[in-house]
Amino acid sequence: MSRLDKDKIKESLTLSDINLILSDLGSSSPRQDSQGNPIYSTVCHHGNSSDHKHKLYYYPSSYNFHCYSNCASMDIYEVIIQAKEQQGYTFSFYESIKYVTELTHKSFTMNDSSKGKQSDKISDWNWLNRFKPKKKMTTQLPSFNENVLDVFLPYLNNWIGEGITPKTANLFNVRYYFKEEQIILPHYDINSRLIGIRSRNTDERADSGAKYIPTIVENTQYNHVLSHSLYGIHLTQEAVKSSRKCMLVEGEKSVLKGTEFYGEDNFTVAVCGSNISTVQRDLVLSLNVEEVFIAFDKFRGQKDMESDEKYEKALLEYQKKLVRLAHMFTAFVRVYILYDDYGVLNPKDSPLDQSKGALELLMMNKNEITTKEGMVT
Incomplete structure (x- = not known):
């Protein structure tokens, strides 16, 4: 079955589509800044639309909004979730995609060969409404006494x-x-x-x-x-479900450290290796997550007699591998990779190895991965 691509849907939206969505959310007619970018009422916070000021800017080149009075940077899905919250509704990430697709009649799938190819009709509701990938595994692992x-x-x-x-x-x-x-x-x-x-x-x-x-x-x-399987899921699944977040780490120790840091709020599971299988991916998605964090170990240090050029090439290949793993999730949820750009980790450290503060620094500066190659900071 083809699957909806949240990024293609977002990037297909014209200014007319954006105007339609914001109007439906309660914004008054948009104004324009000096560069011609539309400015909408701040439907993302502060009560009734009559109280909203025009401080919600939309930048078509990046497909992002910026609320200059309270909410900072968001994409269309985040704007919808926050606007609906102001109206007294709780919208999930999946529901925000459905809202956009229903309102604009645009539906893109991972199989579309062209960015500009629009489906004649919405054919993915079954996936969008009941997407619970492989809740029951096809082969149940044997158990021990x-x-x-x-x-x-x-x-x-x-x-x-x-x-x-x-x-x-x-x-x-x-x-x-x-x-x-x-x-x-x-x-x-x-x-x-x-x-x-x-x-x-x-x-x-x-x-x-x-x-x-x-x-x-x-x-x-x-x-x-x-x-x-995923190590720790028997204990951390409730935190994963309630937070709609899941952090994937390599080893068991990192799951234990997550519990040391956050107790029952720990939403970490371990893949027990340096790859992610489709079975593990589907198990994560079956918990209705909306955000996935890939927190794999920092790359190794430079070897003796290894040239700078060879080391940089190996590092780049490792980063590309992490992006490929992230792409296993990008069509369905928001995906982030934690990179140590601040030197708070030692080579081959897990992001949870040093301290809670170091982990939270990496989380605050996480790199979002979309269905396109590359990162969105």
Whole structure:
């Protein structure tokens, strides 16, 4: 089935379309600035339309609005959500797309070969109204008996210096395998079924590259298909649903750090690797999120004898990879990548490794990715 492309819809809107939408939201006739850009009433805040001043500017070149009295920069979907809130309605991101499409009769899909190609009729309502990608996975992972966890010791702050308290570790059922000097990380699916156990080595095996391995107890290997699940989702899904936000990180430790920072408001899940599968993408979208944050580890440092040119090329390839991963979500939700442009992280650090303040700095300066190549700051 073809899927609506929120960015193509937004970029197809003419000034007549924008006037129609803003008028429907309660704005009086627009004025113009010295460059000819339309200025609308501030329907995005401050009560009734009679109280609104003409301070909501629209800039066609960027498809963005700027409210110079209160709300700062927004696109058409954000304007709709805020204007409807002023009218006493709660609009989701999906509903704002539907509102634009119904009012302007424009519907673009990911399969449209041309930016200017408009559908003759709206044919994507089924997707827009009930889009819950693969809520039930086609293949359910097998589960294990939780009694196996009794083999391990309670967590005793074995991650020295990482800031993970026993309270958070116990919440995620983290244990310690004294015999193997391993931190034990049980993995649960969205229904809280034990689907696998991973071990984090703390000895020389970690230094040699075998940091995470499947757990083996009495010749039974408790492995699972990592790309078919998301670590931490059994505990963080309620925060994801209520906030309509989801942060994707690489490793389990970052999910634990998220809980250290935000408690029950932690909306982080781990893909347990450096890629995102379509199964993981669909699992995230099934929670009705509106914003996705890709918070993968910072790129490695420059190697000995590696030229600046070769390092910059490798860094660019890594950034392109992150953009490709972001494009898995861009047609459906807002997507952001967290880059460390401020030097608050060490090479290969997760955005959650240093401090809550460092993470929030990166969040405030996140880079939005659209369906087009490149970033919107």
